Amino acid sequence: MGKTIAEKILSMKSGVDARANDIVIADLDFVMGQDGTSPLAIQAFIEMGGLRVFDPRRVAMVIDHSAPSPLEGVSALHKKMRDFADRYDVMLYDIGEGVCHQLVPEKGHVAPGTLVIGADSHTCTYGALNAFATGVGSTDLAAGMISGKLWFKVPETIKFVLHGELPPGVFSKDLILYLIGDVTADGATYMAAEYVGEAIKALSMEARFTISNMAIEMGAKVGLMEADEKTEAWVREHSSLPYKPVFADPDAVYAEVREYDVSKLEPQVAKPHTVDNVSPIGEVAGIEVQQCVIGTCTNGRLEDLRIAAKILEGKKIHPRTRLIVAPASRQVFLDAIREGIISTLVEAGAAIVTPGCGPCVGTHNGVPSDGENVIATSNRNFKGRMGNNKAFIYLGSPATVAASAIAGKISDPREYWR
Amino acid sequence: MNLRGKAHKFGDDVNTDYIISGRYKFKTLDMKELAKHVMEDLDPEFYSKLNKGDFIVAGKNFGCGSSREQAPLAIIHADISAVIAKSFARIFYRNAINTGLPLLECDTDLINPGDELEVDLGKGIVRNLTQNTDIQVKPLPPFMLKILSDGGLVEHFKKHGTFNLE
Numbered sequence: 001m002g003k004t005i006a007e008k009i010l011s012m013k014s015g016v017d018a019r020a021n022d023i024v025i026a027d028l029d030f031v032m033g034q035d036g037t038s039p040l041a042i043q044a045f046i047e048m049g050g051l052r053v054f055d056p057r058r059v060a061m062v063i064d065h066s067a068p069s070p071l072e073g074v075s076a077l078h079k080k081m082r083d084f085a086d087r088y089d090v091m092l093y094d095i096g097e098g099v100c101h102q103l104v105p106e107k108g109h110v111a112p113g114t115l116v117i118g119a120d121s122h123t124c125t126y127g128a129l130n131a132f133a134t135g136v137g138s139t140d141l142a143a144g145m146i147s148g149k150l151w152f153k154v155p156e157t158i159k160f161v162l163h164g165e166l167p168p169g170v171f172s173k174d175l176i177l178y179l180i181g182d183v184t185a186d187g188a189t190y191m192a193a194e195y196v197g198e199a200i201k202a203l204s205m206e207a208r209f210t211i212s213n214m215a216i217e218m219g220a221k222v223g224l225m226e227a228d229e230k231t232e233a234w235v236r237e238h239s240s241l242p243y244k245p246v247f248a249d250p251d252a253v254y255a256e257v258r259e260y261d262v263s264k265l266e267p268q269v270a271k272p273h274t275v276d277n278v279s280p281i282g283e284v285a286g287i288e289v290q291q292c293v294i295g296t297c298t299n300g301r302l303e304d305l306r307i308a309a310k311i312l313e314g315k316k317i318h319p320r321t322r323l324i325v326a327p328a329s330r331q332v333f334l335d336a337i338r339e340g341i342i343s344t345l346v347e348a349g350a351a352i353v354t355p356g357c358g359p360c361v362g363t364h365n366g367v368p369s370d371g372e373n374v375i376a377t378s379n380r381n382f383k384g385r386m387g388n389n390k391a392f393i394y395l396g397s398p399a400t401v402a403a404s405a406i407a408g409k410i411s412d413p414r415e416y417w418r
Numbered sequence: 419m420n421l422r423g424k425a426h427k428f429g430d431d432v433n434t435d436y437i438i439s440g441r442y443k444f445k446t447l448d449m450k451e452l453a454k455h456v457m458e459d460l461d462p463e464f465y466s467k468l469n470k471g472d473f474i475v476a477g478k479n480f481g482c483g484s485s486r487e488q489a490p491l492a493i494i495h496a497d498i499s500a501v502i503a504k505s506f507a508r509i510f511y512r513n514a515i516n517t518g519l520p521l522l523e524c525d526t527d528l529i530n531p532g533d534e535l536e537v538d539l540g541k542g543i544v545r546n547l548t549q550n551t552d553i554q555v556k557p558l559p560p561f562m563l564k565i566l567s568d569g570g571l572v573e574h575f576k577k578h579g580t581f582n583l584e
């Protein structure tokens with residue numbers, strides 16, 4: 001009986017013949033924590049009697065969620081992380097370096113066939129690089145830092161076969177929103193998602209990250225893709241790790257196989273207050289928005305900013321709306337400056353904030369007011385997510401958000417996309 | 419171990435932002451403080467209504483969203499003795515076991531708001547004392563029971579120094 005990608009990677013890393021629903025203890029290739037989860041992990045590390053981390057080159061902490069610190073309390077937590085990094089010699093990416101899920105791949109810490117945990121739910125992003133990467137909590141992070149191991153329940157896999165080619169003005173964000181709307185927020189709970197087909201192959205690595213990033217929004221543990229030439233080129237450019245692409249066996253057993261043709265897909269928008277509350281753009285176009293956000297670990301990469309700039313070039317955002325842009329990393333920010341993207345966005349009226357999570361999780365950088373509508377490129381629209389439970393958050397692609405910023409209301413980007 | 423208290427009922431897809439909002443969790447590691455804001459965005463009065471030992475009872479996909487361990491910790495520190503739901507999101511499930519918060523998966527349509535419940539963790543039974551019914555619970559895998567009975571993953575590590583599946 002063949003194996004899925006998830007079963008193969010967990011077999012390799014645990015040294016046993018791992019099948020869906022087995023529980024294994026596996027060796028970790030990389031371990032990451034961010035500023036919302038690391039402080040508790042540090043506390044657990046000490047309580048567990050941790051004396052050292054298993055391998056300082058395989059552990060990173062990222063200060064991105066609330067960075068730079070807006071409050072004394074946060075500053076104390078950041079300091080705790082800096083002190084820990086100093087003392088145990090682990091990598092620290094401080095304020096302004098970027099969002100953890102951009103940094104871990106960009107800095108070369110993940111490669112095909114690796115096993116990565118991050119104390120952040122969107123760690124599944126790196127599945128686009130053919131890595132088994134999954135989010136855990138702080139205590140798991142502490143256990144991982146100490147032992148270099150963690151227990152996993154081997155997931156069953158849902159396979160998504162995506163045929164066809166995305167039409168102009170429709171992007172990988174629209175595709176993943178559509179899939180989440182179809183499968184629902186818990187449709188893949190405890191499972192691995194595998195995304196295959198020519199629609200995936202046609203996407204850039206950057207666009208693929210967006211899809212794997214949101215696997216958790218259907219409840220999945222990982223969002224895996226196969227490695228192809230684009231994956232390998234990307235990994236060679238960013239990493240010096242040895243790697244071994246892992247493919248599913250032709251006779252692998254899947255919990256479910258779902259096939260889609262993407263060639264007629266329209267831009268999609270998730271409406272408040274759940275990510276699976278998805279509509280085609282036509283049903284929401286015209287809703288006024290007071291704040292537009294481009295960035296986050298879902299859509300803050302260079303390609304995303306380029307798409308937004310293409311739409312905003314020579315235009316001004318609507319006087320009754322605000323546009324906040326958070327580049328996903330310092331590197332993305334620099335590249336965007338060099339390409340002239342940042343001046344285009346700023347001339348159009350964008351406020352650029354520090355590379356990092358931006359206003360995504362409501363700790364700083366653009367908390368909406370009561371009754372306001374926000375459209376964002378992020379991955380969650382839960383009530384209160386951006387720091388105000390009386391605001392309404394819509395999710396769309398960078399193109400949809402840029403078009404909406406110009407019109408001051410949710411708009412179809414295809415009107416601007418030529 | 420038997421737990422006893424009143425049911426506080428919520429719907430499907432209660433996410434970690436509702437359990438404890440991001441705007442609090444970044445400020446402090448003081449769990450008693452965080453506990454005061456538990457479920458606040460769904461019910462601003464929730465914390466003040468709680469009695470020691472009460473239960474959160476919910477629909478499917480409880481705990482979806484972020485990996486914040488502050489979610490189960492805030493629940494524990496609000497003196498809630500267990501969460502009973504139709505199903506749980508994966509990371510929350512791990513975090514709850516790791517921090518020692520008991521979770522019970524069963525048909526929660528059989529529980530009304532305010533019902534008095536008694537939970538027998540060992541036997542895996544939720545007893546609805548108000549309605550005089552027993553609800554069968556999906557059993558936990560033995561490895562997780564072991565971590566729970568050690569008192570969470572920190573205690574498990576203290577005891578064994580590493581993971582111990584046996």
Ligand code: SF4
Pocket residue numbers: 065099100101120122296297298356357358360361378379
């Ligand atoms: S950008 Fe948003 S979703 Fe991504 S890691 Fe930061 S807070 Fe989480």
